[in-house]
Amino acid sequence: ETGVTQSPTHLIKTRGQQVTLRCSSQSGHNTVSWYQQALGQGPQFIFQYYREEENGRGNFPPRFSGLQFPNYSSELNVNALELDDSALYLCASSFNGATGELFFGEGSRLTVL
Amino acid sequence: LAKTTQPISMDSYEGQEVNITCSHNNIATNDYITWYQQFPSQGPRFIIQGYKTKVTNEVASLFIPADRKSSTLSLPRVSLSDTAVYYCLVGANAGNNRKLIWGLGTSLAVNP
Numbered sequence: 001e002t003g004v005t006q007s008p009t010h011l012i013k014t015r016g017q018q019v020t021l022r023c024s025s026q027s028g029h030n031t032v033s034w035y036q037q038a039l040g041q042g043p044q045f046i047f048q049y050y051r052e053e054e055n056g057r058g059n060f061p062p063r064f065s066g067l068q069f070p071n072y073s074s075e076l077n078v079n080a081l082e083l084d085d086s087a088l089y090l091c092a093s094s095f096n097g098a099t100g101e102l103f104f105g106e107g108s109r110l111t112v113l
Numbered sequence: 114l115a116k117t118t119q120p121i122s123m124d125s126y127e128g129q130e131v132n133i134t135c136s137h138n139n140i141a142t143n144d145y146i147t148w149y150q151q152f153p154s155q156g157p158r159f160i161i162q163g164y165k166t167k168v169t170n171e172v173a174s175l176f177i178p179a180d181r182k183s184s185t186l187s188l189p190r191v192s193l194s195d196t197a198v199y200y201c202l203v204g205a206n207a208g209n210n211r212k213l214i215w216g217l218g219t220s221l222a223v224n225p
Binding site for chain 2: 035088105106
């Protein structure tokens with residue numbers, strides 16, 4: 001158990017819809033990063049939030065956006081869903097300046113039809 | 114950002130020692146080497162991290178030569194439950210701007 005929880009665990013959407021995924025970080029962790037993992041691929045970094053501000057972003061379009069709240073929980077929002085957005089979305093929390101270990105949640109499996 | 118190269122797949126048998134080597138030729142001075150394990154439909158789990166020489170914990174050892182251009186994850190006496198994908202990552206341990214590149218990983222199959 002990493003102490004990182006994600007919701008929902010599974011969901012199905014149709015093209016063009018919007019989705020919000022949620023992540024509760026481990027207690028004491030102030031940094032949250034989000035990853036997209038397609039089937040058979042490694043996780044791809046979407047973005048990272050540190051103390052409520054985005055401070056790193058991967059090669060994802062603006063329709064992927066996020067938030068981090070004062071309690072360091074986080075949301076990933078994806079607008080105008082496309083079929084290729086079908087993937088496992090992973091959230092990882094960490095504490096800035098610590099060992100660098102990322103603590104992952106179990107992920108949210110998104111299927112876009 | 115340092116790119117890593119590791120074997121796509123490996124096979125082993127229960128009780129054997131497994132060594133997975135990762136190449137990272139353009140590793141930077143402040144980069145650390147970190148290994149994660151991932152089971153299907155679960156998030157990756159941290160195994161071990163190192164900077165140079167050898168690091169050992171209760172589940173694995175990490176060997177890093179002096180030039181740091183490669184590293185080897187060693188799993189002693191593997192069991193069926195070690196069947197998973199193993200990722201080698203190289204990146205700065207800065208904490209607040211981490212953009213680690215995850216490759217395809219090494220899919221390890223442990224057979225009875």
